[in-house]
Every structure is written in structure tokens, then in C-alpha cells.
Amino acid sequence: MKILVAIKRVPDPNATIKVRPDGAGIVTDNLKYVVNPFCEIAIEEALRIKEKQGGAEVVLVTIGDQVCQEQLRTGLAMGADRAILVLAEGEVEPVAVARALEKLVAQESPDMVLMGKQAIDDDSNVVGQMLAEILGWGQATFASEVKLADGNGSAVVTREVDGGLEDVEVQMPAIITADLRLNEPRYASLPGIMKARKKELKEIPLADLGIDQTVQIKTHSIAPPAEREAGKRVETVEELVNLLHTEAKAI
């Protein structure tokens, strides 16, 4: 079995995000970058499948500039076998990411593509679904449990949906996107980090994939959200309840 895991480099979720005064982007000075938390869960799931199955290969892929090597190395240190960096300058919009991934799927012929349900920078939550449609594959998004059938012709995936959990059976090959409860990702071990340095990391220029990059979504500017002002300090529970009842009319 071969599993392709698509990951994204994003700002640390614990970092303060500030919008640049010119609205052209966020302030990136001293900003720490990590593997998107949902993608980290996807890597972990691929590794668990590999450990269970034996003989499986886990291939990481990301799209971005040279610095994205860091996140690929993190995934390799966790235990992935090799990595592909599709080199691109600047933002690549989700539909172009899906199209680039289609080309890599054609090259790699994986049995499954795992990825995070959404990246915590753009928050679009579309790439996995778009890739599934382009490939004509089934999809199981927002996965909280993946149970592969014997022989791996299919999988039963538990999905986190509004109001509960849904089980679907999906034929392989399939796209599975990871939600928060799928697993708790491991930390890379020191030997893992050492080994990762020697693992294959192939670079492919995005232009070589020959995808249509016509702009579909244009971002004009970004702005900080409306500020919330710190409100009142209250001294007692009684005062709090009175204000909530009479002023805020919230209870």
C-alpha cells in the first residue's frame, strides 16, 4: 500500500497573527511556522496504517517555496519514507493545489491520499474534496476513525458531522481528510530526526506539472477583524448577574 500525504506549512496556531498596515498580508517577521495541525494528524494516521500493515510506503508532498523543506523534514522525522516538494513562489490557490496533486497522484499511483481537513491559514477546507472530484474518487472528509477492510479494497471511515458521527464505506483509492479526533500525532524522536536528513526529498517545479493556473479567486486585501473592546470589571457574582439580565439581556 502506498499513502500520499499532502501537507501545508502554516503559521504556528499559538502565534499572534497581525495584519500588515497595507493590507497586503500578515506580518511575517519572527513568525514561527509549523506543519498545519490537521496535516500532522494526517501524517500520523498514515504512519499508523503503515505500522499496522507492514510494507506500506508513506510519501509526503507539499507545495511552496524552499522553506517548506522544514515541514517535510518534520514529517520525515516522524517516520514518513520520502517527500516531494512542488516548488512554487507565492500563494497557490486551492484549486491549483488540487490540480497539482492530481498530477502527483498520476505519477505516484497511491492507494490513498490523506490530508488535513483544512489549513489554518486560508481556512478554505476544499482541496481534498476538489482533488476527489478531479480524480473521480470517493472521499471521506472530517475523519475521526479509519478502519481499512481486509485486502484494503475499501475502508469504513467515521466522520465528524453536524450533530454526531457518520460512518461511510469508501472504495479505494480514496481521499481521506483528517479531523481533530483522528489521533494524537507523535513527536519526532532524535533518531527519527537524524534519519530524516538522509531520506529522499525530491523537488519538482510547479511549472513542470503543466496545470491550469488561471486565477479563480482574487484576494484584494486583508484587514484586522473588528476589535472587541475590553468591557467592565465586576466585583461580585450578584453584580454580574444583574448586568447580564438588565444591561446585556443575555439571561
Next chain:
Amino acid sequence: MSNVLVFAEHQHKTFSKTALVALGAGKAIAAKSGGECYAAVLGSGIDDLAAEAAKYGVAKVFAVEHAALENYTAEAHSQALAALAEDKGCDTVVATASSIGKDMLPRVAIRLGAGMASDITGVNDDGTITRPTYAGNAMATISIETPRKVISVRATAFEPATEDGSAEVEKVEAKIDESVIKTKFVAFNETKSDRPNLAEASVVVAGGRGLKNGENFETVLEPLVDALGAAMGASRAAVDAGFVPNDLQIGQTGKVVAPELYIAVGISGAIQHLAGMKDSKVIVAINKDEEAPIFQVSDYGLVADLFKAVPELKEAVENLK
């Protein structure tokens, strides 16, 4: 002029607020583009639902009937919806960013060759769209450059449609190639709880590491949660410490909520957490650390020992009722 097709989502044959928000947003988008707003009801045995949808002030309801639409699958629903939009000349497709909307619309976008904007919070007069990015830490102004557009709307950002007239219902034969359906519905396990759903609750009480352990969530926090008829949430710190399960996590990597009233108990207010709740209408913070960042976004802050304040608050809420 661009006509809008709204996916009127139903769960187990009832419309939830989700569908009404999509209709409200669709009507607003159609009004801005000078087009008509149509509703699509997909499923099997949906005559009553289609008649219900017709009451919400749309120009027409398309009832798309097919056995393959009985249980939701992304492949079947996206095919049927994309084909309908094409046949009826609707250049814009709108749904709520519910779990179904998020799952299905990107496939519709690929089928239609449409650009897709996710989880939008506003449509501006110049045709641009506002959507939150970086978990709401930045609001992006974007435009969809393709002639066809697919849009998912954030449920808390648009007014639900109200009953307003009655429209014609047109039965439409669904165009579905069943050979491309690669998933099969197996089971739905509804979260059984007497409490409201976290994402839809009008009051949320959330606990953090200040509660010290899982038992205190039950004995200290839950009585207040129930006195308010609220949903219970937690900070990532409380989840990571193992006090409560992950599905209660509110924050950038958990659930994003925007209730009428949010009460943060023993939560310091890490950026991760603020990203998930700062659009709440009224925020109350109870924390013994007066420097806690949560107070900077709170409408009412009480510096107190939560183990004293929370039971008092519960009593006071009960007395009020």
C-alpha cells in the same frame, strides 16, 4: 444578472436553521446581482419538504428526486446539484458551510468550472466578498473571477430566511451517474445529549485549565451549564490535560462558536482559544488572574476564585428563573 441556486439542506427530512440561513444568504446575494433566487431540495420522498421550502420567498423550488439521494453522499449530491445549476441557468450556487455544504460544494465547483469561496461572512455592494482567514484574525476581501461561482456561507453571519409568500415547486429528474458513487452511507450516530449542540447553542459555558481536573467539570461547571440550558465547551489546555474529550474543544483547531452568551471559566484566553469564540455576542470571563488575556475580549470580567463564583452564579441564575 446572475441567478442563484440555493442548496436547501435537510437532515432526516427536516429543515434546520442551516437551510434557512442558506436561503437568507442566497436571497441577499441574488438581490445584489439582480438575479432570481431558486431553492434546490434533494432527496427521495421530498414533496413535503419542497412545499415547505416554497414558503421562504424564493422564485421557485426545484424538487430533485432520486433513490441515490436518499442518504447523503458527496458524489451523488454534487452531481445532481451541479447538473441542476447548469440546466436552470444558475451561475451561482450557495449553501451553508455545514458539514454537508463543506463536503459537497468543492466538488460542485470542479464540475461547474466555478471558483469557490468558503465560509463567507459578507457580500459587498461592489461584488466583492468578505471571508475570515487565519481563524478570524484577518478578514479577507476577495472576488471570484470565474463566470460561475460557488459560495458557502457561515451560518452565524447571515439572517435566516423568514416565511414570505409561496413559490411554485418544479419536480426535476436528477441526473446522476451512479457508477461514480464510490461511498456508501453506513450509519449515523447522533450525539445523544440533553444539552444543545455546541455549534448552534445560544449560550456556551466553557472551562479551562483553571478547573484543575475532569471531576470539577462535572461537579462545578456542569450545574451552571444546565442551569443556563447551555452547551459545554473547553479550552485546548483542558482537553490536552485530559479533563474532557476533544469534541468539546473551542478554538482554532477545535470548534468555532458565536453564541449570544459565552462564559469562559478558568480560561486564560490563549490566541488559539480566542480565535474560536471572539465573535460571541456577549462574553463573560471568570478568572482569578486579573492579567489573563481573556479579560481583554470580555464584556464582563469577574476576577474571582471560580470554585466560589461558579456555584454562586448557578444559584443566582436559578433564582432569576
